[in-house]
């Protein structure tokens with residue numbers, strides 16, 4: 001497990017990671033700096049959330065960690081080894097559910113296994129998939145096709161698909177965005193439980209400050225483009241988290257701190 | 273399913289109000305089709321009767337009906353029309369199958385490989401801009417007067433829509449879904465079979481439907497040029513004898529044939545693309 005290069009138990013480490021995009025079609029000098037000098041490290045089992053304004057580069061950071069797009073600077077290391085592309089230890093859930101419309105929900109959930117290990121293994125994993133669907137409240141929709149699902153149900157199915165291969169690192173891009181407040185809270189509790197039981201490391205991108213705090217050991221606050229991490233806020237709340245914490249004082253102090261970082265404390269908006 | 277057992281009568285009235293339609297909207301389609309057809313036939317009959325056009329040039333509806341009955345009678349009693357229909361059907365089906373095979377293969381090469389898209393695509397487009405019918409005499413020279421030349425002509429004329437639609441469908445794959453497959457480390461073949469091809473099926477079927485219609489055209493052109501024993505040859509002979517009614521009847525058979533192949537492809541499409549509703 002221990003590696004000479006990595007300090008401590010860091011399973012994932014980003015070192016001054018940058019991403020520039022070239023904007024298609026327009027002039028050759030038109031380059032967008034989407035992520036700037038992003039550095040952080042996570043230990044095994046840690047959960048982190050990433051918050052920031054729309055377009056600040058959150059999805060970009062997740063996609064780089066998933067090995068889907070190469071950084072234009074810096075390095076990402078997984079257990080001390082440089083990351084060069086997608087790998088089985090990292091599961092990502094995209095901002096859109098991206099379920100294949102010609103497959104049933106069950107077949108969609110089994111897709112990662114089917115691709116990595118073949119059809120036989122996928123069939124053998126049906127029971128595990130069923131359990132996940134039950135957890136997500138989708139058991140009776142296993143044979144439904146995606147067009148029969150609501151937006152929130154599709155997102156939940158996509159979460160099941162990510163979890164089915166039991167990756168060590170989970171990357172979630174606004175996973176509960178299309179859910180109502182109530183279901184969202186349930187899913188948060190459930191998701192935390194799963195991560196803890198698997199000792200999974202997770203990064204959750206979210207637009208909800210409450211959700212960011214509720215799920216995370218550390219909240220990373222990003223600046224508008226070019227997205228940098230302006231602050232890492234460690235959340236000192238006991239685990240497992242419970243819904244009643246959300247109304248607690250400590251929780252609300254965190255909310256205020258993150259809110260001020262995101263929207264500025266002095267300017268206009270919040271007068272006490 | 274109803275939400276409640278007892279529905280407020282006022283709701284029903286309001287619903288009926290919302291759903292009120294015009295007379296035309298309420299008339300069943302088959303009746304409208306029949307009415308319009310009858311109108312056209314009446315105009316046709318009037319035109320032939322009162323304009324003084326020779327029956328040799330444009331026969332009236334009654335004459336055509338007689339020719340149609342003769343042709344159908346011959347077809348179902350196993351006469352020469354039956355033989356010709358069979359020959360042409362074989363040519364159409366094989367021409368269509370060949371076009372589908374060529375179109376799918378070429379389309380996959382063009383749609384799934386950069387080399388195909390950059391190097392092969394321009395040639396396919398160039399071929400398509402040619403008046404392909406003009407090649408018919410060459411096909412007779414190359415493949416003879418048998419059914420082979422007609423099959424080749426049909427395939428040549430109709431492989432293009434399948435090619436282009438397959439290629440376009442493969443290229444249209446949702447970029448998020450491609451990302452998903454990339455994150456699962458799917459290889460190229462898996463991505464093609466499990467993602468790109470299913471995604472492209474609606475496109476492919478649009479191409480196949482065009483090909484179904486075009487292969488009938490290809491076969492008829494082949495038969496006009498290269499003779500043989502098919503329906504196209506019958507049409508050519510009947511026209512040269514100025515038996516216009518017969519020509520109409522035989523052309524009707526040809527279009528029924530095109531319609532059957534088209535209908536068969538539509539059935540397949542319903543099965544394969546049912547996820548799209």
Ligand SMILES: Nc1ncnc2c1ncn2[C@@H]1O[C@H](COP(=O)(O)OP(=O)(O)OP(=O)(O)O)[C@@H](O)[C@H]1O
Pocket residue numbers: 021022023024032034052053054055056057058059060061095225
């Ligand atoms: N493939 C791309 N090509 C060019 N520019 C891109 C590409 N993807 C993202 N960008 C740009 O990079 C910036 C960051 O995008 P990103 O999707 O990471 O934002 P985000 O923080 O996830 O936003 P949101 O919260 O709205 O999802 C945006 O300005 C976007 O326009």
Ligand SMILES: [Mg+2]
Pocket residue numbers: 058059060095173
């Ligand atoms: Mg995003």
